[in-house]
Amino acid sequence: MRPLPSAGNPIHSPIREDALLSKIATAIGEPARTRMLLTLLDGHARTSTELAALAEVTPSTASAHLNRLRETRLIRVAAQGRHRYYSLRGPEVARLLEHLGVLAGGITKKFVPSTPAALHKARTCYDHMAGTIAVALHDQFLRERWLIADPPAGIDAYNITRSGLKTLERLGIDVAAARALRRRLAYACLDWSERRPHLAGALGAALLQHAVTKKWVVRDLNTRALSLTKLGEREMASQLGLKF
Numbered sequence: 001m002r003p004l005p006s007a008g009n010p011i012h013s014p015i016r017e018d019a020l021l022s023k024i025a026t027a028i029g030e031p032a033r034t035r036m037l038l039t040l041l042d043g044h045a046r047t048s049t050e051l052a053a054l055a056e057v058t059p060s061t062a063s064a065h066l067n068r069l070r071e072t073r074l075i076r077v078a079a080q081g082r083h084r085y086y087s088l089r090g091p092e093v094a095r096l097l098e099h100l101g102v103l104a105g106g107i108t109k110k111f112v113p114s115t116p117a118a119l120h121k122a123r124t125c126y127d128h129m130a131g132t133i134a135v136a137l138h139d140q141f142l143r144e145r146w147l148i149a150d151p152p153a154g155i156d157a158y159n160i161t162r163s164g165l166k167t168l169e170r171l172g173i174d175v176a177a178a179r180a181l182r183r184r185l186a187y188a189c190l191d192w193s194e195r196r197p198h199l200a201g202a203l204g205a206a207l208l209q210h211a212v213t214k215k216w217v218v219r220d221l222n223t224r225a226l227s228l229t230k231l232g233e234r235e236m237a238s239q240l241g242l243k244f
Contacts, residue, residue, distance in 0.1 A: 027072040028100070032057045033065045037074065037088070041097050044195035045078065045085035078156075080190045087195075120193050122217055122226035128189070128204030129211065133228060133244065135191050137207070138199045140242055147186060147199075158186040160203070168203075171239060173210050178202040 028034060032055040039046065039054050046054075052062035066086055069075045076089045088094050122131040129137070141147040146164030150157040160168065160175060168175050179185055181202045188197035189204070199207065211217045216232030219225075228244060236242040 024072050024074070027068055027074060028097075030065070030068075032061070033069055036062075036065060036069065036086075037093075037097055038101070040075065040086065040088045041094055041101075043087075043094075045087040045190055046195060047083055047085060051086060078190050080192070085190055085195065118220070118223065118225045122228055123224040124208065124219070124226065125189060125192070125198070125200070125224075127208065128198070128200045129208045129217075129226065130189075130191050130193070130198050131226070132194060133217075133226075134198035135194045135196050136242055136244070137236075137240070138188070138197055140240060141199065144241070153184070154187060156188040156197075157184065158188070158199075158203075160186070167240075171210060172214075173203075173206050175203075175206075178206050 028037065035055040036051045039051065048062050048066055049059060051066065052059045055062060055065070057065065066075065066077075070077065073089055074093055075086050078085050078087070088097075120131060122129060122133040124130065125134075128134070141164065142158075144163070144167075145161055146167050147158040148161055150159035153159070165175055179202070184201045186199060186201040186203040189200035190196070191198045198204070211226075211232065212219065214231075214235065215229055216235055217226040217228055220227065233244055236244070
């Protein structure tokens with residue numbers, strides 16, 4: 001029989017791998033928490049109120065479930081104004097759920113935004129652009145590696161790569177001026193309607209100003225809505241590789 005570890009012979013890891021796996025499996029295995037995780041699998045963040053309704057539990061119960069999922073590092077939370085939005089912690093969690101879904105033969109529901117149509121496609125979010133167009137721009141900048149994660153500047157921060165600098169200079173955006181401002185250069189801002197990130201910070205503000213100046217978008221006089229022009233469609237397609 002293997003002797004039990006004594007005080008003079010401590011276990012190197014305080015929590016064994018099988019215990020960690022069991023803890024995660026238990027967190028996933030509760031039906032209400034499973035529904036929450038599968039809801040978040042589409043990549044869109046949601047509030048605790050929304051998740052409570054989808055999981056068919058009370059708000060207080062949902063809060064306890066979400067805390068459990070955070071403790072097991074399956075989800076993360078982002079504060080946006082008065083609200084807190086929950087999303088999967090990363091692609092590795094999504095892959096785990098996808099594999100489990102294949103085994104179970106399950107499906108997930110598609111996210112349907114409730115944003116007014118006039119604001120859904122494009123609008124201002126303080127001094128930068130939001131909506132489906134802004135989220136597409138954010139994704140394209142990461143896909144082309146014009147922006148990369150910059151952990152020292154924050155968990156949601158980005159830095160501009162050499163190819164990104166060339167792209168922005170070709171557009172006519174003064175990156176040096178954006179860097180000189182006493183504010184964050186670029187970071188992910190959770191989009192209210194899409195529940196996925198768009199680009200904020202000095203660079204996000206510069207992109208919006210560029211789009212307005214070049215008449216890619218036109219501001220609505222009475223709301224935050226932005227209208228994408230035909231010129232904007234052509235320029236974003238030719239210069240940024242985006243089609244709407």
